[in-house]
Amino acid sequence: MIETACTQGWQAELRLGFVQHSTKTVLANRSQRGPLAVQRPFYPEGDVCHAYILHPPGGVVGGDCLQMRFQVDPAAHALLTTPGATKFYRSAGLQAQQHQHFHVADGCLEWLPQENIFFPGANIALHSTIHLDTTAQYIGWEIHCLGLPSIGEQFTHGKTLFKTAIYRAGKPLLLDRLLIASEADLHTAAGLRGQPVMATLYATPATLALLEAVRPHCQDIANGSTGVTLLNGVLVVRYLGNSTAQAQRLFRHLWQIIRPLVTGRSATPPRIWNT
Amino acid sequence: MVAGIRTDISMTMITDLALLRLLHLVSPTLPIGSFTYSQGIEWAVECGWIATPTDLQNWLASQLHSGMTHLDIPVLQRLYHAVERADVETLEYWIHILNASRETSELLLEEKNRGRALTDLLIALEIPNAARWKPLLAQSQSAAFVLAAVHWQIPLQQTAYGYVWSWLENLVLSAVKIIPLGQTQGQKILHEMTLLLPEVVTQGLQVADDDIGASSPALAIASSRHETQYTRLFRS
Numbered sequence: 287m288i289e290t291a292c293t294q295g296w297q298a299e300l301r302l303g304f305v306q307h308s309t310k311t312v313l314a315n316r317s318q319r320g321p322l323a324v325q326r327p328f329y330p331e332g333d334v335c336h337a338y339i340l341h342p343p344g345g346v347v348g349g350d351c352l353q354m355r356f357q358v359d360p361a362a363h364a365l366l367t368t369p370g371a372t373k374f375y376r377s378a379g380l381q382a383q384q385h386q387h388f389h390v391a392d393g394c395l396e397w398l399p400q401e402n403i404f405f406p407g408a409n410i411a412l413h414s415t416i417h418l419d420t421t422a423q424y425i426g427w428e429i430h431c432l433g434l435p436s437i438g439e440q441f442t443h444g445k446t447l448f449k450t451a452i453y454r455a456g457k458p459l460l461l462d463r464l465l466i467a468s469e470a471d472l473h474t475a476a477g478l479r480g481q482p483v484m485a486t487l488y489a490t491p492a493t494l495a496l497l498e499a500v501r502p503h504c505q506d507i508a509n510g511s512t513g514v515t516l517l518n519g520v521l522v523v524r525y526l527g528n529s530t531a532q533a534q535r536l537f538r539h540l541w542q543i544i545r546p547l548v549t550g551r552s553a554t555p556p557r558i559w560n561t
Numbered sequence: 562m563v564a565g566i567r568t569d570i571s572m573t574m575i576t577d578l579a580l581l582r583l584l585h586l587v588s589p590t591l592p593i594g595s596f597t598y599s600q601g602i603e604w605a606v607e608c609g610w611i612a613t614p615t616d617l618q619n620w621l622a623s624q625l626h627s628g629m630t631h632l633d634i635p636v637l638q639r640l641y642h643a644v645e646r647a648d649v650e651t652l653e654y655w656i657h658i659l660n661a662s663r664e665t666s667e668l669l670l671e672e673k674n675r676g677r678a679l680t681d682l683l684i685a686l687e688i689p690n691a692a693r694w695k696p697l698l699a700q701s702q703s704a705a706f707v708l709a710a711v712h713w714q715i716p717l718q719q720t721a722y723g724y725v726w727s728w729l730e731n732l733v734l735s736a737v738k739i740i741p742l743g744q745t746q747g748q749k750i751l752h753e754m755t756l757l758l759p760e761v762v763t764q765g766l767q768v769a770d771d772d773i774g775a776s777s778p779a780l781a782i783a784s785s786r787h788e789t790q791y792t793r794l795f796r797s
Contacts (some may be wrong), residue, residue: 449774458661463631463774475610475619476601476780477627484778501789511608513785515665522665524785526778 294380295349296342298322302354304335306361306393311335313364315357322352325369331554334363338558339399341372348377348409352384358422362393363549367556371400371431371530376407376444386414390422394549397426398541398556401485401530404432404446406439411447418454418490423549425541429485429525429533432466432478441482442469452488452520459490459518478526481510485525485533489544492521496547500540512536575719582713583720586706587727589734593678593702595727598671599735599795600624601783606739607790610783614746617736621729621754624777625761629728631775632662633703634721634765640704641720644711649694656701662774664781667788667797674796675702679709688712721762729754735795 298320305314310333316324321342327335339354346352358364374382388395404410418424430448433441450462464484466472473480489496497516500523504514510527523540525533542553575583589595602620605611611620636659643651663669677699683691688709691698698705703724710720730751737747784797 458657461658461661461774462664462776463662464776464778474623474627474777474779475616476623476777476783479610479779504785511779511782511786513665513782515667515781515785515788517663517666517669518661522781522785524778524782526782 295347295351295382296320297351298342299353299355300324300339301357302337302364303357303359304362304364304393305359306363309333311362311364311393313337320352322354328557330557331551334365334551334554336365336367336556338369339366341368345373345375346382346384346410347375348380348382350382352382353387354385355387356389356395358388358390358393358395360392360419362391363551364394365396365398365556367397367558368399369558372402374402374404374408374410376405377409379409381409381411381445383411384413386412388414388416388424388426390417390424391419392421394423395426396424396545398537399428401429401431401483401534403434403530404430404441404444406433406441407444408441409445411449413449414451416450416452417456418452420455421491422454423491424452425487425489425544425548427485427487427537429530429537430483431530432472432482432484435482435528440469441466441472450486450488452490454490454519460488460520460522462486481526481528483510483525483527483530483533485530485537487521487523487537487540487544489521489548491519492516492548496521496544499543499547503536503540503543507532507536575716576714579713579715579719583710583715583723586709586713586715587723587730589727589730591679592682593675594796595675595731596734597795598731598797599739599787600668600671600732600797601665601780601787602732602736603739603793603795604783604787604790605779606736608783608786610779611736611740614742614750617733617740617742618750618754621732622757624780625725625729625754625757627775627777628780629725630761630765631768632659632773633724633728634762635768635773637703637707637721637724638717638766640701641707641711641717644690644704644707647690649697652694652704653697656697656704658773659701659703664776665784665788667784671797672702673700676700676705679705683709718762718766721766722758725758725761726755729758738794
């Protein structure tokens with residue numbers, strides 16, 4: 287079924303392999319098909335490989351199929367982000383798909399992208415599958431904006447399916463699935479409660495000490511709600527509100543607390559966050 | 562066609578004894594502490610998300626149509642068939658799926674605590690395999706629930722009805738204490754919401770493997786925040 291859905295539009299695939307060389311992590315393997323790209327890595331921290339992932343310049347439309355396959359080898363450490371929001375445009379019918387397959391051997395991956403914006407009428411399946419080896423470290427987030435709240439356009443029609451699966455040593459630690467298939471799905475009482483922005487941050491391995499350190503920062507916020515919990519060794523922070531900027535600010539702030547406790551490294555923000 | 566109809570009838574037929582066993586299995590007097598959980602309702606009331614009977618009904622209906630339809634019932638169905646075949650590997654697989662889909666520490670802990678309490682009870686009642694499979698069943702109240710149901714020959718569909726009814730009754734009773742509402746108001750809510758259950762069970766039993774899972778962001782936040790709620794009476 288995935289094959290048929292992907293026969294029109296961009297067929298993009300980006301495979302990246304990060305390997306630890308003597309003093310730093312290098313982007314040792316790269317294969318690219320279609321308009322998904324990676325910029326030349328840089329090293330603001332010396333050894334950690336920072337890289338920007340670029341989406342198709344015109345955004346994502348129905349029928350596009352984007353595959354990202356990132357592999358982090360033992361002892362390697364990659365920090366990936368995106369320089370801008372990813373826009374998913376209204377579909378004439380076809381579904382667009384974005385699959386993120388991450389495999390982290392006993393190294394570290396940080397996936398800290400800008401937000402995904404779903405225009406009214408977009409039809410998109412966004413799947414993230416993260417396989418971690420026994421001692422792998424992972425910090426990642428997704429910020430989803432349904433509709434264009436800044437200009438008052440709600441996601442009155444369209445369909446989004448978000449799936450996240452995190453496995454460690456083959457066993458599922460966390461499975462998350464959310465389908466928005468009608469306007470009513472935006473307003474469910476225990477679901478989105480009419481809020482257009484939904485964001486989740488994951489960090490593992492996480493301890494109770496990390497939970498305690500993050501918790502004071504996940505209290506009451508204006509026009510939204512946040513909460514943090516720890517399950518199966520994964521710290522999960524959730525945001526539900528009306529502002530992608532607020533979600534980004536919260537997550538970037540929390541990342542400064544989380545990163546040293548998960549990876550043992552001080553938080554050196556990607557250069558692009560300063561612009 | 563005939564075979565299909567026959568299967569269908571045998572799936573829904575329940576003997577008198579099995580019906581009595583089902584009533585026992587879902588009884589609030591079962592010593593598994595069902596009345597001590599609110600699944601985030603306690604915080605949802607404190608923050609103002611649930612203030613009226615209508616708010617409560619919307620909150621519960623939202624869960625019935627998401628998590629109950631797309632996670633609990635389809636997993637219950639797979640656990641049921643695994644127990645029928647004494648297929649421990651499949652049983653374990655679906656317990657892992659269910660527990661990885663519980664959205665907060667408290668919701669996962671509730672699944673496990675109730676699983677352990679119910680397994681101990683089933684061992685005391687000498688239900689076959691309860692003792693042998695305890696390490697697995699003690700991780701999941703759904704798994705322990707279906708072990709009893711299969712042993713007592715309660716058909717799958719009725720097992721699912723019992724499971725959903727028990728969930729709904731416990732949460733309404735918790736909410737009545739928390740909001741608070743009158744006992745009669747609680748019964749009116751139960752009476753009305755029962756009408757939703759046939760569709761929830763029917764749909765839940767048709768969900769394909771790939772479509773299993775349904776998160777509820779507001780519930781997950783309410784349950785996360787409940788972990789440190791200042792005054793709380795409930796364990797979730």
